[in-house]
Every structure is written in structure tokens, then in C-alpha cells.
Amino acid sequence: MTLDDEGITTTHPLIGSRVRWTALSHIIETPEAWYLVLSRMSALTVAKTRMTGDLRATFTEFVHELRPVAK
Incomplete structure (x- = not known):
């Protein structure tokens, strides 16, 4: 998974x-x-389970910053 200012990109082998x-x-x-x-x-x-605590905080x-989060 890659994030940038324009969007999110996910890649897998297939x-x-x-x-x-x-x-x-x-x-x-x-x-x-x-x-x-x-x-x-x-x-x-x-x-979230596959992320470290630091990565969770960053994400x-x-x-x-993008949008309000609904809960």
C-alpha cells in the first residue's frame, strides 16, 4: 500500500x-x-492488525487530514 497526495495504491501479485x-x-x-x-x-x-503502532498513528x-472520519 502506498499513499500520496492524490490517492492510495495497492499492489498484490495478481x-x-x-x-x-x-x-x-x-x-x-x-x-x-x-x-x-x-x-x-x-x-x-x-x-490495523498488520500495522505497527507507529504506522497506525501515521495512517x-x-x-x-483528508476528511472527517465517520464512526
């Missing part, structure tokens, strides 16, 4: 995606993950 921040409807944060909501039927899940700060 698939990849690029989502621009302007495409997000809202962001939902739970204790386990962030859900970057694109529409009623589509969201990108970012699991939290980044998404809070």
Missing part, C-alpha cells in the same frame, strides 16, 4: 488498484480497520 482521494465518500474507523468508502457497494479495507493522521 491485482492492483489506484483510488483517488476525491473518489472517497467517507472513511469509517473501527478498532480493527479503516473502511475507505467509495459508494454503498464498494470500500477499500485497511486492516490515522493522514486520513484525518
